[in-house]
Amino acid sequence: MSTFERYLTxxxxxxxxxxxxxGHLMPGVFHAIGAAEVAKVNLPVAALIWLMIVPMLVKIDFAALGEVKEHWRGIGITLFVNWAVKPFSMAALGWLFIGDLFRPYLPADQIDSxxxxxxxxxxxxxxxxxFVWSNLTRGEPHFTLSQVALNDTIxxxxxxxxVGLLLGLSAITVPWDTLVLSVALYIVVPVIAAQFLRRRLLAMGGEPALKRFLDRLQPLSLLALLATLVLLFGFQGVQILAQPLVIALLAVPILIQVYFNSGLAYLLNRLTGEQHCVAGPSALIGASNFFELAVAAAISLFGFQSGAALATVVGVLIEVPVMLSVVWIVNRSKGWYEAGHTAARVADETGR
Structure with a gap:
């Protein structure tokens, strides 16, 4: 790990x-950048995310994707946490904290929103x-790609x-243009571009050329992560300073939900004997959120100035810091994880 990566926090x-x-000093600049969007997908942020994920995707050898079936435990656990636990645990936490404990400190007309x-x-x-979080935990890239593609399909x-079940609404307006564009921008196009680039590099200089390219691109990927963070907080700089208490209170159930679901996925992977390189991304996928879709859906259902839109924006603001903390926990606990009897036994059986 480089010095730059060591001090990433x-x-x-x-x-x-x-x-x-x-964002507070130059709101006009950030408003202009924020307005550069298509179907609620911000194009400057999308470009930065490309710089983050393409190096990870270049590492993936599609010929090895068949090996993912060995990690059926991790896939099953991640799907269980993402779809059977996460939305319902967040609903319970929202009703507990926002609907009850924090109610006296929040605008009464925005509680349900x-x-x-x-x-x-x-x-x-x-x-x-x-893909960024998985890379930071030395996660299995083929598992990560397959799991993300499966989640997108579901x-x-x-x-x-x-959402309709938990909100009690008979009809939910899904922003299909945001969903389709996001999947295309963040999965389909980057995968195709990365695989084309990988084949060109291997054809020109083999594995050494590929390694040199990735070594040069890695710092740029982390810089793109930091630039994304500046933009996200800059977009909401005025709102953060105007409503610090509301944002802090909304962050509480989100933080608990992230740590609960990532911890649950991590422990279930350990109990079933899945390898650490799969358990790490499984925990991270189980806890993180597709904030572009969430923000767009909240705005389309409740309006730009609604409490729902603000709640999804809080998720955007804490996404990077909190997921980096989960990455740190996963990396620091690797020894403990691999000392588990089931995990150790399976590792011996697979020779890894």
Whole structure:
């Protein structure tokens, strides 16, 4: 790990401060950048996410995707946490904290809207940023790609029914243009571009050329992560300073939900004997959110100025810092994880 990566948490903290300050001092600039969007997908942020995930996708050898079937435990656990636990646990936490414990400190007319936003946020598993988190935990890239693709497929059919059930609405307006564009931008096109680039590099210089390219691109990928953080906090800099208490209270159930679901996925993988390189991304996929879709759905259902929209934006703001903390926990606990009897036995059987 390079010195830059070792102090990534510090850079993240500085970027959060810089983003909030710049958003407050130069709101016009950030409004202009924020307006550069198609179907609620911000194009500058999309370009930065490309810089983050393409290096991870270049590492993937599609010929080895068949090996993912060995990790059926991790796939099953991640699907269980994403679709059978996460939306419902967030709904319970929203009703407990926002609907009850924090009710006296929040605008009474926005309580239900806040809870709705939290539910929408939890019903959409992350698509793009997961590749970054998986890479930071030395996760199995083929598992990560396969799991994200499977989640995207399920999301097309399950997002609206789950949100409708938990919100008690008879009809949910799914922003299909946002969903389709996001999947295309963050999965389909980057995968095709990365595989084309991988084949060109291997044809020109073999594995050494590929390694040199990835070594050069890795710092750029992390810089793109930090730049994304500055933009996200800059977009909401004025709102953060105007409503700090509301944002802090909304962050509480989101934080608990992230740690609960990532911990549940991590422990279930350990109990079933899945390898650590799969358990890490499984925990991260199980906890993170597809914030572009969530924000777009909240705005389309409740309006731009609604509590639901604000709740999903809070999810955006804490996504990077909290997921980096989960990455840190996963990496630091690897020894404990692999000391488990089941995990050790399976590792011996697979020779890994």
């Amino acid at each position: 510090l850079w993240v903290a500085l970027c959060i401060v810089a983003g909030v300050a710049l 806040y809870i709705a936003g939290l539910i929408i946020l939890a019903a959409a598993p992350c698509t793009a940023m997961v 999301m097309v059919f399950a997002f609206a029914p789950i």
